[in-house]
Amino acid sequence: MKKKIFYWGPFLSKNVATVKAILNSAISINRYSKNYEPIIINATGEWNHLKSQKIDNIPKFIDFKMNFFESLPRSGFLKSRLSYILIFLKCFFPLKKLIKEEKPDFLIIHLIVSLPLFLFLFFEFKTKLYLRISGKPKLNFFRFIFWKLSSRKISKVFCPTQETKNILMKKKIFNESKIVVLHDPILNVKKIAFLKKEKKFDKKFNNNNLILAGRLTKQKNFSFFIEAFEEVIKKNFKLKAYILGEGEEKEKLLNLIKDRKLTEKIFLLGYKNNIFKYLTNSKFFILSSLWEDPGFVLIEAASCNTSILSSDCESGPREFLGDGNGGYLFKSNDKKSLINALMNTVSKNDEELNKKKLFSKLQSKKYTIFRHYLNLERYLNN
DSSP states (O other): OOEEEEEEOOOSOTTOHHHHHHHHHHHHHHHHOSSEEEEEEESSSTTHHHHTSOOTTOOEEEEOOOOOGGGSOOSSHHHHHHHHHHHHHHHHHHHHHHHHHHOOSEEEEOSSOHHHHHHHHHSOOSSEEEEEOOSSOOOOHHHHHHHHHHGGGEEEEEESSHHHHHHHHHHTOSOGGGEEEOOOOOBOHHHHHHHHTOOOOOTTOOSSSEEEESOSSGGGTHHHHHHHHHHHHHHOTTOOEEEEOOOTTHHHHHHHHHHTTOTTTEEEEEOOSOOHHHHHTOSEEEEOOSBOSSOHHHHHHHHTTOEEEEEOOBSSHHHHTGGGTTSEEEOTTOHHHHHHHHHHHHTSOHHHHHHHHHHHHHHHGGGBHHHHHHHHHHHHHO
16 A cells, blocks of 8 residues: 655645645656655645646645635735634644544645644644745744754655755754755656747747746845846847746836836736746846745756856855856846846857856756655655
8 A cells, every 4th residue: 555645735826836846746756656645735725726637647635625715815924924824723623633534654744834833743643744944944033943842743854955954954953864955846857848849929028038937026036137137238238038927016017117118128928837938938047036945947947958147145046056057146136246247148158158058957957856756755765
Protein backbone atom coordinates (compact mmCIF):
# COMPACT_ATOMS: atom_id res chain seq x y z
CA MET A 1 0.00 0.00 0.00
CA LYS A 2 1.24 3.46 -0.87
CA LYS A 3 2.09 5.88 1.90
CA LYS A 4 -0.09 9.00 1.93
CA ILE A 5 1.32 12.52 1.64
CA PHE A 6 -1.16 15.26 2.51
CA TYR A 7 -0.46 18.83 1.36
CA TRP A 8 -1.81 21.77 3.38
CA GLY A 9 -1.51 25.22 1.84
CA PRO A 10 -4.62 27.44 1.85
CA PHE A 11 -4.01 30.65 -0.07
CA LEU A 12 -5.71 33.95 -0.87
CA SER A 13 -4.45 34.46 -4.43
CA LYS A 14 -4.40 31.78 -7.12
CA ASN A 15 -1.39 33.43 -8.74
CA VAL A 16 0.99 33.10 -5.79
CA ALA A 17 4.04 31.06 -6.81
CA THR A 18 3.64 28.67 -3.86
CA VAL A 19 0.33 27.47 -5.32
CA LYS A 20 2.24 26.20 -8.35
CA ALA A 21 4.85 24.65 -6.03
CA ILE A 22 2.21 22.68 -4.11
CA LEU A 23 0.48 21.43 -7.24
CA ASN A 24 3.71 20.54 -9.07
CA SER A 25 5.07 18.74 -6.02
CA ALA A 26 1.96 16.56 -5.87
CA ILE A 27 2.07 16.01 -9.64
CA SER A 28 5.72 14.94 -9.42
CA ILE A 29 4.84 12.29 -6.82
CA ASN A 30 1.90 11.06 -8.88
CA ARG A 31 3.99 10.86 -12.02
CA TYR A 32 7.14 9.22 -10.74
CA SER A 33 6.56 7.49 -7.41
CA LYS A 34 5.45 3.91 -6.81
CA ASN A 35 5.59 4.31 -3.04
CA TYR A 36 3.63 7.47 -2.24
CA GLU A 37 0.17 8.90 -2.92
CA PRO A 38 -0.21 12.70 -2.85
CA ILE A 39 -3.47 14.31 -1.69
CA ILE A 40 -4.14 18.08 -1.50
CA ILE A 41 -6.42 19.41 1.24
CA ASN A 42 -9.03 21.75 -0.26
CA ALA A 43 -9.71 23.71 2.92
CA THR A 44 -11.72 26.77 1.82
CA GLY A 45 -12.55 25.91 -1.80
CA GLU A 46 -9.25 27.42 -2.96
CA TRP A 47 -8.54 24.45 -5.26
CA ASN A 48 -12.04 24.27 -6.82
CA HIS A 49 -10.79 25.90 -10.04
CA LEU A 50 -8.41 22.97 -10.67
CA LYS A 51 -10.41 19.94 -9.56
CA SER A 52 -12.33 19.59 -12.82
CA GLN A 53 -9.45 20.49 -15.16
CA LYS A 54 -7.73 17.88 -17.30
CA ILE A 55 -4.17 18.06 -15.99
CA ASP A 56 -1.74 15.18 -16.39
CA ASN A 57 -1.12 13.36 -13.10
CA ILE A 58 -3.35 15.76 -11.16
CA PRO A 59 -3.57 14.54 -7.53
CA LYS A 60 -6.61 13.74 -5.45
CA PHE A 61 -8.24 16.45 -3.34
CA ILE A 62 -9.90 16.13 0.07
CA ASP A 63 -12.66 18.72 0.58
CA PHE A 64 -13.68 20.31 3.84
CA LYS A 65 -16.83 21.36 1.96
CA MET A 66 -16.53 24.92 3.21
CA ASN A 67 -16.48 26.97 0.03
CA PHE A 68 -15.84 30.44 1.42
CA PHE A 69 -12.63 31.09 -0.54
CA GLU A 70 -14.12 33.68 -2.91
CA SER A 71 -15.63 35.69 -0.04
CA LEU A 72 -12.41 36.00 1.98
CA PRO A 73 -11.12 39.59 2.44
CA ARG A 74 -7.85 40.07 0.58
CA SER A 75 -6.51 43.53 -0.15
CA GLY A 76 -4.29 45.10 2.48
CA PHE A 77 -2.44 43.83 5.54
CA LEU A 78 -5.38 43.92 7.98
CA LYS A 79 -7.85 42.21 5.65
CA SER A 80 -5.42 39.42 4.81
CA ARG A 81 -4.76 38.85 8.54
CA LEU A 82 -8.48 38.65 9.12
CA SER A 83 -8.64 35.93 6.45
CA TYR A 84 -5.87 33.99 8.20
CA ILE A 85 -7.86 34.09 11.44
CA LEU A 86 -11.05 32.93 9.68
CA ILE A 87 -9.20 30.04 8.05
CA PHE A 88 -7.67 29.06 11.41
CA LEU A 89 -11.02 29.06 13.21
CA LYS A 90 -13.15 27.43 10.51
CA CYS A 91 -10.59 24.72 9.64
CA PHE A 92 -9.49 23.87 13.19
CA PHE A 93 -11.80 20.93 13.82
CA PRO A 94 -11.99 19.66 10.20
CA LEU A 95 -8.18 19.47 9.97
CA LYS A 96 -7.83 17.85 13.39
CA LYS A 97 -10.48 15.26 12.50
CA LEU A 98 -8.91 14.58 9.11
CA ILE A 99 -5.46 13.86 10.53
CA LYS A 100 -6.89 11.70 13.33
CA GLU A 101 -9.11 9.63 11.04
CA GLU A 102 -7.07 9.40 7.84
CA LYS A 103 -3.70 9.07 9.59
CA PRO A 104 -1.59 10.28 6.64
CA ASP A 105 2.05 9.22 6.81
CA PHE A 106 3.20 12.76 6.04
CA LEU A 107 1.73 16.26 6.16
CA ILE A 108 3.62 18.94 4.23
CA ILE A 109 2.48 22.42 5.24
CA HIS A 110 2.79 25.67 3.25
CA LEU A 111 1.77 29.33 3.58
CA ILE A 112 -0.77 29.58 6.46
CA VAL A 113 1.03 27.12 8.73
CA SER A 114 -0.11 28.36 12.16
CA LEU A 115 -3.08 25.97 12.34
CA PRO A 116 -1.28 22.66 11.68
CA LEU A 117 1.63 23.76 13.89
CA PHE A 118 -0.84 24.55 16.70
CA LEU A 119 -2.58 21.19 16.32
CA PHE A 120 0.67 19.22 16.37
CA LEU A 121 1.88 21.21 19.36
CA PHE A 122 -1.17 20.41 21.51
CA PHE A 123 -2.34 17.05 20.15
CA GLU A 124 -0.63 13.76 19.40
CA PHE A 125 -0.65 12.44 15.83
CA LYS A 126 1.19 9.57 14.18
CA THR A 127 1.72 11.70 11.07
CA LYS A 128 5.18 13.16 10.35
CA LEU A 129 5.08 16.93 9.90
CA TYR A 130 7.16 18.77 7.29
CA LEU A 131 7.33 22.57 7.21
CA ARG A 132 7.97 24.21 3.84
CA ILE A 133 9.29 27.77 4.06
CA SER A 134 7.62 30.07 1.52
CA GLY A 135 9.83 33.03 0.76
CA LYS A 136 12.16 34.80 3.14
CA PRO A 137 10.97 34.01 6.70
CA LYS A 138 9.77 37.09 8.59
CA LEU A 139 10.47 36.15 12.17
CA ASN A 140 8.77 38.54 14.54
CA PHE A 141 8.88 37.78 18.26
CA PHE A 142 5.64 35.77 18.37
CA ARG A 143 6.45 33.68 15.30
CA PHE A 144 9.93 32.98 16.66
CA ILE A 145 8.52 31.68 19.96
CA PHE A 146 5.74 29.72 18.26
CA TRP A 147 8.11 28.03 15.81
CA LYS A 148 10.57 27.32 18.61
CA LEU A 149 7.87 25.60 20.66
CA SER A 150 6.65 23.65 17.61
CA SER A 151 10.11 22.62 16.42
CA ARG A 152 10.20 19.32 18.29
CA LYS A 153 7.09 18.18 16.39
CA ILE A 154 8.58 18.99 12.97
CA SER A 155 10.50 16.26 11.15
CA LYS A 156 12.01 18.40 8.41
CA VAL A 157 12.09 22.06 7.38
CA PHE A 158 12.26 22.53 3.60
CA CYS A 159 14.05 25.72 2.46
CA PRO A 160 13.91 26.93 -1.16
CA THR A 161 17.48 28.31 -1.09
CA GLN A 162 20.73 27.87 0.77
CA GLU A 163 20.47 31.49 1.91
CA THR A 164 17.17 30.79 3.66
CA LYS A 165 18.66 27.70 5.25
CA ASN A 166 21.57 29.78 6.57
CA ILE A 167 19.15 32.36 8.02
CA LEU A 168 17.22 29.68 9.91
CA MET A 169 20.38 28.03 11.17
CA LYS A 170 21.59 31.35 12.60
CA LYS A 171 18.26 31.87 14.34
CA LYS A 172 18.63 28.47 16.06
CA ILE A 173 14.90 27.74 15.99
CA PHE A 174 15.21 24.20 14.69
CA ASN A 175 17.78 21.48 15.10
CA GLU A 176 20.26 21.99 12.27
CA SER A 177 19.86 18.39 11.07
CA LYS A 178 16.19 19.10 10.31
CA ILE A 179 16.85 22.06 7.99
CA VAL A 180 17.41 21.08 4.34
CA VAL A 181 17.31 22.73 0.93
CA LEU A 182 14.53 21.43 -1.32
CA HIS A 183 14.28 23.33 -4.59
CA ASP A 184 10.77 24.12 -5.73
CA PRO A 185 9.23 22.08 -8.58
CA ILE A 186 8.88 25.00 -10.97
CA LEU A 187 9.59 23.47 -14.37
CA ASN A 188 7.57 20.80 -16.14
CA VAL A 189 10.00 20.34 -19.03
CA LYS A 190 7.63 18.53 -21.38
CA LYS A 191 4.84 21.06 -20.87
CA ILE A 192 7.16 24.05 -21.25
CA ALA A 193 8.52 22.76 -24.56
CA PHE A 194 4.95 22.75 -25.87
CA LEU A 195 4.05 26.17 -24.44
CA LYS A 196 7.12 27.86 -25.93
CA LYS A 197 5.89 27.04 -29.43
CA GLU A 198 2.60 28.92 -29.14
CA LYS A 199 2.52 31.93 -31.45
CA LYS A 200 -0.56 33.89 -30.44
CA PHE A 201 0.46 37.00 -28.46
CA ASP A 202 -1.16 40.07 -26.98
CA LYS A 203 -1.53 42.55 -29.85
CA LYS A 204 0.58 45.11 -27.95
CA PHE A 205 3.56 42.74 -27.64
CA ASN A 206 6.66 43.07 -29.84
CA ASN A 207 9.56 40.61 -29.86
CA ASN A 208 13.11 41.25 -28.60
CA ASN A 209 12.31 43.78 -25.91
CA LEU A 210 12.26 43.80 -22.10
CA ILE A 211 9.89 41.68 -20.05
CA LEU A 212 8.97 41.68 -16.36
CA ALA A 213 6.44 39.44 -14.66
CA GLY A 214 4.84 38.87 -11.28
CA ARG A 215 2.00 40.04 -9.07
CA LEU A 216 1.58 43.81 -9.12
CA THR A 217 2.58 44.30 -5.50
CA LYS A 218 5.06 46.33 -3.49
CA GLN A 219 7.42 43.33 -3.33
CA LYS A 220 7.91 43.22 -7.11
CA ASN A 221 8.88 46.93 -7.15
CA PHE A 222 7.58 47.67 -10.64
CA SER A 223 7.16 51.38 -9.85
CA PHE A 224 10.93 51.56 -9.32
CA PHE A 225 11.49 50.01 -12.76
CA ILE A 226 9.06 52.42 -14.44
CA GLU A 227 10.84 55.44 -12.95
CA ALA A 228 14.24 54.07 -14.04
CA PHE A 229 13.00 53.21 -17.54
CA GLU A 230 12.09 56.84 -18.10
CA GLU A 231 15.84 57.51 -18.08
CA VAL A 232 16.70 54.39 -20.08
CA ILE A 233 14.70 55.40 -23.15
CA LYS A 234 16.57 58.69 -23.28
CA LYS A 235 19.62 56.58 -24.09
CA ASN A 236 17.88 53.91 -26.21
CA PHE A 237 14.51 55.06 -27.52
CA LYS A 238 13.82 51.81 -29.39
CA LEU A 239 13.40 49.74 -26.21
CA LYS A 240 9.95 48.77 -24.94
CA ALA A 241 8.97 46.99 -21.74
CA TYR A 242 6.12 44.58 -21.03
CA ILE A 243 4.89 43.76 -17.52
CA LEU A 244 2.84 40.58 -17.06
CA GLY A 245 0.68 40.16 -13.98
CA GLU A 246 -2.27 41.41 -11.93
CA GLY A 247 -2.44 42.83 -8.43
CA GLU A 248 -3.44 45.62 -6.08
CA GLU A 249 -0.96 48.14 -7.51
CA LYS A 250 -2.34 48.02 -11.05
CA GLU A 251 -4.02 51.45 -10.98
CA LYS A 252 -1.01 53.02 -9.30
CA LEU A 253 1.31 51.65 -12.01
CA LEU A 254 -1.01 52.70 -14.83
CA ASN A 255 -1.12 56.25 -13.45
CA LEU A 256 2.65 56.31 -13.06
CA ILE A 257 3.13 55.21 -16.67
CA LYS A 258 0.71 57.89 -17.81
CA ASP A 259 2.31 60.61 -15.66
CA ARG A 260 5.78 59.78 -17.01
CA LYS A 261 4.44 59.80 -20.60
CA LEU A 262 5.48 56.19 -21.13
CA THR A 263 2.22 54.79 -22.51
CA GLU A 264 3.92 53.90 -25.81
CA LYS A 265 6.93 52.37 -24.07
CA ILE A 266 5.67 50.36 -21.08
CA PHE A 267 2.66 48.04 -21.36
CA LEU A 268 0.79 46.20 -18.61
CA LEU A 269 -0.46 43.06 -20.32
CA GLY A 270 -2.21 41.46 -17.33
CA TYR A 271 -1.91 37.88 -16.15
CA LYS A 272 -0.98 35.32 -18.83
CA ASN A 273 -1.59 31.59 -18.55
CA ASN A 274 1.38 30.96 -20.83
CA ILE A 275 4.31 33.10 -19.75
CA PHE A 276 6.86 30.91 -21.53
CA LYS A 277 6.07 32.07 -25.06
CA TYR A 278 6.55 35.69 -23.92
CA LEU A 279 9.84 34.94 -22.17
CA THR A 280 11.15 33.00 -25.16
CA ASN A 281 10.43 35.91 -27.48
CA SER A 282 11.94 38.62 -25.27
CA LYS A 283 15.52 39.87 -25.33
CA PHE A 284 15.92 40.53 -21.60
CA PHE A 285 14.07 39.55 -18.45
CA ILE A 286 14.29 42.02 -15.55
CA LEU A 287 13.64 41.13 -11.91
CA SER A 288 13.13 44.36 -9.96
CA SER A 289 11.95 42.80 -6.66
CA LEU A 290 12.75 43.97 -3.15
CA TRP A 291 13.00 40.33 -2.03
CA GLU A 292 12.59 36.88 -3.58
CA ASP A 293 13.37 33.28 -2.70
CA PRO A 294 14.65 32.89 -5.39
CA GLY A 295 11.83 33.97 -7.75
CA PHE A 296 9.86 31.48 -9.86
CA VAL A 297 9.79 33.68 -12.95
CA LEU A 298 13.58 34.14 -12.72
CA ILE A 299 13.99 30.38 -13.15
CA GLU A 300 11.34 30.27 -15.87
CA ALA A 301 13.22 32.99 -17.77
CA ALA A 302 16.45 30.99 -17.47
CA SER A 303 14.73 27.91 -18.87
CA CYS A 304 13.65 30.00 -21.89
CA ASN A 305 17.20 31.18 -22.72
CA THR A 306 16.32 34.79 -21.93
CA SER A 307 19.13 37.08 -20.73
CA ILE A 308 18.57 38.07 -17.11
CA LEU A 309 19.07 41.31 -15.19
CA SER A 310 18.19 40.94 -11.54
CA SER A 311 17.96 43.03 -8.43
CA ASP A 312 20.60 41.83 -5.96
CA CYS A 313 17.88 41.53 -3.34
CA GLU A 314 17.25 39.21 -0.46
CA SER A 315 17.16 36.28 -0.80
CA GLY A 316 17.98 34.04 -3.73
CA PRO A 317 18.71 35.75 -7.08
CA ARG A 318 22.45 36.04 -6.46
CA GLU A 319 22.59 32.40 -5.39
CA PHE A 320 20.70 31.21 -8.47
CA LEU A 321 22.73 33.40 -10.84
CA GLY A 322 26.04 32.23 -9.39
CA ASP A 323 27.21 35.69 -8.28
CA GLY A 324 26.57 37.04 -11.77
CA ASN A 325 27.76 34.12 -13.88
CA GLY A 326 24.20 33.48 -15.04
CA GLY A 327 23.04 37.07 -15.48
CA TYR A 328 23.61 40.69 -14.53
CA LEU A 329 22.99 41.94 -10.99
CA PHE A 330 22.18 45.52 -10.00
CA LYS A 331 21.82 47.06 -6.55
CA SER A 332 18.35 46.56 -5.15
CA ASN A 333 16.10 49.61 -5.50
CA ASP A 334 18.96 51.67 -7.01
CA LYS A 335 17.86 53.38 -10.24
CA LYS A 336 21.36 54.39 -11.32
CA SER A 337 22.60 50.83 -10.88
CA LEU A 338 19.71 49.40 -12.91
CA ILE A 339 20.14 51.96 -15.70
CA ASN A 340 23.89 51.27 -15.97
CA ALA A 341 23.38 47.49 -15.87
CA LEU A 342 20.69 47.59 -18.55
CA MET A 343 22.61 49.87 -20.90
CA ASN A 344 25.78 47.79 -20.47
CA THR A 345 23.86 44.56 -21.10
CA VAL A 346 22.20 45.88 -24.26
CA SER A 347 25.66 46.59 -25.70
CA LYS A 348 27.14 43.16 -24.86
CA ASN A 349 28.06 40.81 -27.69
CA ASP A 350 26.19 37.55 -28.20
CA GLU A 351 29.10 35.40 -27.02
CA GLU A 352 29.07 36.88 -23.50
CA LEU A 353 25.27 36.84 -23.30
CA ASN A 354 25.17 33.20 -24.42
CA LYS A 355 27.67 32.14 -21.75
CA LYS A 356 25.49 33.61 -19.03
CA LYS A 357 22.33 32.14 -20.54
CA LEU A 358 23.93 28.68 -20.61
CA PHE A 359 24.94 28.97 -16.94
CA SER A 360 21.45 30.01 -15.81
CA LYS A 361 19.77 27.35 -17.93
CA LEU A 362 21.91 24.67 -16.30
CA GLN A 363 20.98 26.11 -12.91
CA SER A 364 17.30 25.90 -13.81
CA LYS A 365 17.58 22.10 -14.17
CA LYS A 366 17.62 21.90 -10.36
CA TYR A 367 14.02 23.13 -10.39
CA THR A 368 12.38 20.52 -12.59
CA ILE A 369 9.55 18.47 -11.14
CA PHE A 370 11.60 15.28 -11.63
CA ARG A 371 14.58 16.62 -9.65
CA HIS A 372 12.18 17.80 -6.94
CA TYR A 373 10.60 14.35 -6.75
CA LEU A 374 13.99 12.64 -6.36
CA ASN A 375 15.02 14.93 -3.50
CA LEU A 376 11.63 14.91 -1.77
CA GLU A 377 11.45 11.10 -1.81
CA ARG A 378 14.98 10.94 -0.39
CA TYR A 379 13.96 13.15 2.54
CA LEU A 380 10.76 11.19 3.12
CA ASN A 381 12.70 7.93 3.20
CA ASN A 382 15.03 9.34 5.81
